[in-house]
Amino acid sequence: MRQKPFFRQLLILFTLASLVAGCSGTKNIPIDALSSQRITSPKTAEHLLAEAAAAHFPQNIALKLQASELLMVTDKKRAKILLDSIDYDSLPENLKVTLALSQARVADSTEKNADVFNWLDREAIINSSDPNTVAFAHILRARAYNRYTEYAASLDEWLAAMPLLTPEQQKNYESGFWQTLLRVPLDRLQSLEHEIPSGAIKGWLELAILYQPGNNPSEQLVGFQRWLQQWPGHPGSAYVPGNLEQLLTAAPPQRIALLLPLSGSLAIAGQSIRDGIIAAHYQALHNGEKTPELLIYDTGSDDVAHLADKAIAAGAQLIIGPLSKDNVSRIQTDISARVPVLALNYLDNQTVTTGTQLYQFGLSTEDEARIVAHRATLDGHKRAMVMTPDSSWGKKVASAFEQAWVQSGGEIAITSAFNQETAFSKLSAQLLQINQSQQREKQLSKLLGESLGFRARRRQDIDMIFIAASSGDARQIKPALAYQFAGDIPVYGTSSVFSGTTDAVQDRDINGIRLPVMPWSVPGYASPLEKNIIQAWPQAKGTYGTLYALGADAYQLYPKLQQLSNLPGSQIKGLTGWLSISADHRVDRQLVWQIFENGQMVPLPVKQPYKQNANLAITKNKA
Template identity: 35%
Template sequence: MIINAKQCRTATMLLALVAILSACATGDFSGTSGSQGVARAEREARSGRYADAAGTYIGLAALASGDEQTRLTLLAVEQWLYAGDAHRARNALRTIPLPSGGELLWLWSADAAALKLWDGQPDGALSLLEPLSRQPLPQVHRARVEALRADAWFQKNEPVRAIELYLQRENWLDDELSIRQNRRRLWAGLKVSDSQVLRDAADLTYDRNIQGWLALGSLANATGEQGIGWGNGVVQWQETYRDHPAIGILDEMDLPEAGALGFPRQIALLLPLSGNNAAAGKAIRNGFLGAYFNATAEIDDAQLIRVYDVNGSGGALAAYDTAVRDGAEFVVGPLLRRSVSELAAESLLPVPVLALNYLPGEVLAPPGFYQFALAPEDEARSAASRTINDNLKRGVALVPNNDWGRRVLTSFTNEFEAAGGRLLDYRSYQPTDQDFSFEIQELLALSQSVQRYRRLRANIGGPLQFDPRRRQDVDFVFLAADAKAGRLIKSQLKFHYSGDLPVYSTSFIYSMDGRSDTDLNGVMFAETPWVVNPPAWIADFPQLYGEYWPAEKRLTRLHAMGYDAYHLVGGLFPARTGPMDEIIGATGTLYLEADGRVHRRMAWARFERGRPEPLPDMDEFQYLLDELGPDSFFIRPPQWRNPQPLP
C-alpha cells in the first residue's frame, strides 16, 4: 500500500508503524481447529512472510465460525498490518462484529486503535483505549494497551503524558530485556517529536526522570545526532542526568568523541568578501557562521573561527599562509576554481583544507586536500538514480550546447547506463533560443512521423486526418535547463504530443525568482534539502536566513553550502586517520570518496501548481516499513546503528 505523504506526515506514519507493529503481537491461543494450518501461518509469520501468513489465517477463518472465526480473522488483521497492508487489514476488521468482551474485544480494540494511529487520529485511538485502561486486563494485554496510549499522546504533541505512560508500562514487564525494549520504543516517540515542543516540556516539568528524556530527545532532534553540538550536548547531558535510564539508549549508539576533541580548535574561512564574487562569499560565510553558532551555543570553550578575504589578502595561497601562522588547524575554502587550483599546486599543505570547489579532473589533489562543491554532476547522477528507482530505464536527453550541458550529460549517461539504463538519444539546444521544436521533433522521432504522413498523402492524392506520433520506446526525458528555457521546453513538449513523458531535471531549473512555475508543473528535479525539504533539526533555518539576509534569498543554496561546510570539518578533521561517516546535511547526504571529493545524494521535488513540492527519496511508507519491520523494531536517527527489537 502506498501512503499519500500529503495526507500522512512522516512523523505520524513513524509512530503509527511502531504502534501497529509492536501492538499487534499474536496472543497465546490454544485449542484451535486446523492446527496444521495455524502452525503453517505461524511459520510464515516468523520467517517474515506476513502477507502469506495473513492469507493462511483468513483462509482458515473462512472454514470456521463464531469466536474461532473472529480469532482467526484478527490474526489475519495483525499479519496484514505487519505486511504494511492497512487496506486489507481495515477491510478484514470491518467484517468482524464488535466482540462482547474478553480477549477478543481486547484484541479487536488494540487493532482498531492501531489503525486509528495509522491514520493520524490519536483521539480516535484513545477513545478505544481509555476504557480498556480502566479494566483489570491480563499483563500482556495491559502492556499493549499502555504502549498504544503512549503513542497516541505522542501524536497529540503531549510528550510528558506519553513518557509517563511508558514509564508506568514497565510495571507490567517481567524482564530486563522487555524494559530495555520499552525504553527504545519511548525513544522512538521522542525521535518523531518536535524539538521545541520537547524543550518547552522539559522546562515545565519537575520530574527528573521525565525531564531527562525530554532534554535528550530535544538535543537529538535539534542536532540530527551529528556534529559537535550533539557530541558536546551528550557530554553535558550525561553530567546533568547521571544514572538516568536513557543512558542505556546512548550506550547502544556509536557516539562521537566527547567534547570538541574531534574538532579543530581554530578554523580559518577563506572566501572572496570584496570585489567579484563577494556576494557568494558572504552567503557561504553566513551559512558557515550560522551553523557554528547553532552548534556551539551551549559550549563554554568553543573553537575559534577566523575569516579571511581572499581578494584582499594577495590570493588564496597568501591567505592560507596567514591563516596557518595565526594558528589555524583546519582551513575551509577557497571558493573559486582558480583559487582552489592555486592552493592545490602546493605539494605540501601543513594544515588540512576543505576547498569549496572541485579541481579539474586531471589534477591530483595533495594529501589533506578535500573538495566540496555544489556540482551539477552530482545532481545529474542523482537524476539517473532516480529514474532507475522509478523503474524507467529508457530515456532521452535535452541539454544546452555548452560546457555545462556536456558535463551534465556525461555524468547522467555514465550513472544511468552503469545502473542498467539505456540513453536512446540526446539533442543539444541553444539556451538563448525561444523555439525548440526542431530538437524535440528530432529527439522524439516526430519528424519521421510527419514524413510518413506526407508520403502517404501524396500516394493517396488527398488530405488525411493526422496526429503526429512520437516514438514509443521512451520512458522519460532528462532535461538540463535553467528556468527560462525549461518553461519553454516543457510547454513545447506538451505541444508536440509528448506531455505524458516524465521529465527529470536538476536544481538549475528552479530559479527562486518569485515567478510562478506553472509551466513546469510535473517536472521532477534534484535539489538541496535546505530548499525543498530541510531535515527537522534545520527546518527553521532557511526562513531565518531569509529574514536576516533578505538580499541573499536567491543565494540560499550557498547558505546551505556554508552550513554543511562547517559540519564537514568535524567529519574530515578526524578522517585523516579513518573514514568519514555520512552526514545528513543541508545540501544533501554527504559522503567522502577516496579521491578526497565530497559528493551529495540529493533531495527531490516536483512542481505542482507552480510550486516545488518535496518527493520522498523512495516510497515513504515502504522506507518506514523496511526500517521498522516487525522483526526489527528499532529506532534510528538519520544514521541508525545497532538495531534492536521492540516489544
Template identity: 30%
Template structure:
C-alpha cells in the first residue's frame, strides 16, 4: 500500500472523518487471557495465562507484608508466641499481637530477636505509630539472620515505603531483594512492584535518581523507567526497548520486560478500521465531543510519528434504536475495533449481548458481569471508585488510622462511602465517625454532630447550670479522629465544607478527597481548599502537554470537559498499546487519566496522582 501524504494537524471539529496512514505488515503475536487476543492488533492464539495467583487489588496490607515464597522460617523456642502474634496481626488486632509477645525475654538469639522486632513493628504500624516502627527496625541485631526473616523484613519495609509515597525507596529495596530472592513467584512479585513504583515517579524524579545512582543494576532499571516515562510513540518506544535490551541482555528485567512492554516487540496484526460509538446528539453530546476530540488529538499525534495506520469512523449512537444496533452497524461496516459507547446504560446493553464478533473498548464501567462473547469487552472509565480506594491507601500510608467520612446524601455518596470503607478497613483503618448532609444548610450541623461538639456544648451548659455562673467555655471536639475523607460531589460543596472543619476545631486534621472537589479550572475561590489533598488526573497536573496544546489550538478542549478529553486520549493510547494488556495483571500503562492496570474482569483500573491545593493553586505531590 502506498503511503498517504502526511497531514498537518487539523482543527478537530468534525463529527465524522476517515483517515489512512501507512500499514505495517500483519504478523501474528501471542495472546492473553480469555478474549483479549481478539482486540485489534493483538491477534494470535498462545496459552491463556493463569491470573488466579495474581494479587487482588484490595489485599489487606498485613497480608501483603506476610511471607512470600517457600522460604522456611527458622525453628524457635518461642514459635507458639510468634504464631499467635501472626494470627492476631492477620485479624488486624495489634493489641492481641503485642499481648501474645509479652512472655518473650529481653535477651534473644539473633533470629528470634529479628522476628520479635518484626512482629512488634507490624503491630506498631497497624496502630499508626511510625516512630516505634522506625526504632524497632533500626535496633535489629547486627548478626546475619535467616534468609526467610530478611525477606519478611524487606517485604515490610518495601510495602511501608510504597504506601507512604516513597516510591523510589520501595523500588530500590525491591532491586536489593532480587539479589537474594530465589523463589520464582517472589521474583515476579518483586519485578512487578519495582516497575509499578518506578512508573509512579515523575520524569524529574527519575532523572534525579539516575544522577545519584551508582549500582549498574539499579541504573538500568531507572533507564528503562525513564524511556517509558517519555511516552513516545509505539515505534520509538519499541526502538528504545530494543536498544535497552542490547545494552542490558543479562539484566533481570530483560528476562521478561515489565508492564507488558515485551509484547510491544512482537509483530502484530494491524487494525485497519476503528469505529467510535458516541452519543453526538442528545444530552450527552458535549461529553461525547470532548471524548472524540481527545481521541483525535492522540490519533493525529500518532500520525505525525507514523504510528497510526488505520481508518477512523465516528458513529452517532443517538441515530440508532439501541447500543446493540449501533454496534452491529459498525461491525457490518468493517470495524476491527470499536471504541465506546459512553453511557453506562449503553455499555450494559453491550455487556449483555453475547454476539460480539469485534472487540470493544467501552468508555464506562458497569457493575454487573459481562456476558462472554467471541471478542473482548474492555472497560475504560473515569470511575470515582478508583479514586476513593486510592485516597484510602494514601491516607493509611501517611499514618492515619481513624477516619471521619463527610459525604452528601444520595446514590453517589453512598456508593463512594461503601468503596472507601471497604478499602480503608481492609488496610487496617477504622471509621471513628461519619456525617451525611442533604443540603448546604446541613453542612455545619452535620460536621458539628460528627465531631461530638453538640455533646461538648451540652456538658458546658450543665456545668454552668450547676455552678450558677457563666463560665468561659471552648468546645472540644472528639480526639479519636486523625483524618477526614471528604466525598463532596462538587467544588462548590467542597469549598463550603472544608472551612467548616476549622470553624469546628478540626482544621488541623488532614483532608483527603476525590477529584470532584476540583473543576479542572484554576479558580481563586479554591483557596478555601488550601491544604486539602486529592487524587487527580495527570492530564490536569501537566502531563501530555502536546495533546493539550493540540486541543487548545483546535478550540476543542473546553474547560468544562477536560477530563473527558483525557479519557478520549487514553482510549487512543490503549488502542495503540493494547498488546501490553496481554500481560494481564502485570500490564501497566502510564495514561492521561492515571496509571492504567487491568483486572481479571477486563476493567481498566486507574491509579490517579496525588495533588494538593497550595493556596488556590493545584500542585502535584
C-alpha cells in the first residue's frame, strides 16, 4: 500500500516534464528531485481535459496524460479508457515514454502482467537513459515477475532499480523487495551475499538468508541477534520479530500421533500418506537428525475423537491428520486446543476457533483452479470458456475458478459439464458456435443459389479455455478443440490433466495445455526423498503418488510450524510445492507452471509473445 504515493508522484513528474519537454525540449526532472516533495496538481482531471480539448498536439496529449494520472485515484476504468484513446505511434519520443509507463502502471494495478511487459518492451522505454524511466520500469518488471513467482528474475530487477533511488524513496519499496528476497533460492542469496562487499543490500541479503526455516532454531536465534548488532539502524530491522527467543526456542515434539484411515474406503489414500511420512522419517534418521516417536492410529476402524484422546494420553505432543473433512471438523475445537494438529485437509468455509492450534494442509484442486485463474489473469486473458466434469468435484472446481476469475476482472463466456458419454467434438462445436456458422453458410448458399466455398468460423469472444479433466478426457478435449478451429486459444488445466507418468506418445494430444503441478510431478526433479519413496514403493509413481508426497511434506513441516507461522513470508521447499503458512494457519503451496510440448511437460515461459485479440481490444481513437 505504501508504494502508491511514489508511483503517483513519479508519474505526475513524468507528465509535467513531458509537457515542458514537448514545448521547449527541457529534460526530465532528475530522480533526486523526488526525494522529499510531493507533487500535486491544483487542477482537476476535468479542467485538464477541457484544456486538452482546446490545445494543439502534442500539448493536448500531455494534458490528457496528466488527467489520466489523477483519474487513476478516483476512476481507474475511466483512466484506462483515456489512455487507450491515445495513439502511441503518433507521439513524440518523450510522450511515448510517459504513455507507456502510464499504461504499464494501470496494468500493474490490475495484475495484467502481459500488458506490463508489452508496454515496457517498447523502444522508447528500452532506449531511455533517463534514471526516472529506468528505475520505474525496473520496479514494474520486478513486481510482474514476482506475481509470476519468478523470484530470481524479480530480484535482478529490484537490484537494478534500488541504486537509482534515494534512501527515502527506497522506503516505498522495502516491503516488495523484502517479499521477493524471502522467496529467492538460498544458493542465489548466498552467491549475491558473497559478491557484494558492503552496503544496505548486503544487510538485506544476510537477513533473508537467516530467515530460511531450514536453519537450526537456536542457531537462527543467535544469527538474528548478531545481525541486529552488525546492522544498527538498517531498514531490515523492522522485519526481525521482537520476541525472537519465544518464537525460536520452543522444543520440537518428541512424540507424534498419525491419525489416518488405514482401513475402509480411504485405506489406500491413508496408507500412501503414512508411507510418505515413514520415508521422510527414515530420511531424517539417515541425515543424523533428531526424530520423534511415531504413534499410528487407524481412523477407519475407530472414532477420530476417541483416537485423538488416546494419543494425547499416550504422550503425543502433535497430531498429523486426520484426512477427511468431517474428521478434521470434529477435532478442530477440543483436540487442537490441547495439542497442535496438522490436518491433511481443509475445512469448507469454516473459521478456525480462536485459541486452537489447527493447521490445515492438503492437495486441493479448488486451490489449483484459483491458481489457474490468477495465472491466466497475469497472462492478459479476459474471457474464458470453462469445461469441467458433471460431478460434485467438477462443480466445485468450476465454481472456484469462476469466482476467482470474476473477482480478478475476467468474464465467463460460457461453461459446460461433460460426462463419460460426451462426444467432445460435438460439445466443442456447440460451445464455439460452429453450428451457427455452418447454418449461416447454408442460408447464404440457398439465397444465392450457389456454393460459397465456405469455411466455418468459431466464436471470436474467447481468449482462454479452462479445463478440469483426467488425462484420458484431456487427450480427447484438446484435439476436439483444435478440430473445431480453436487450436490457437490457450488452454489451461488442473494438474489432473497429467496422468502422473510421462507418456510422450499419448500426451502429444495435450500439447499446449498449461498446468500448475507440484515438484513431485515435474520430470527430472527427483529429490533424494522422492527417489527413496519410489524405490521402496514403486506404485508411488501412479495415481496415489501425490499422497506419498503429501505425507513426506507433512513430516517435513511438523518441526517448522512455529518458525513458518511467526516469520511471515518464510517458506520451505517440499515435494508438493514451496510451502508457507498464512495468518489463519493454512499451508499455502506455490506450484510449478508447466506446458506440454512434444508430449512432455516443460517449464511454461514467463513472457509469451504479445498477441492482442482484435475482437477483445478496445478500439483506439487518435487523440
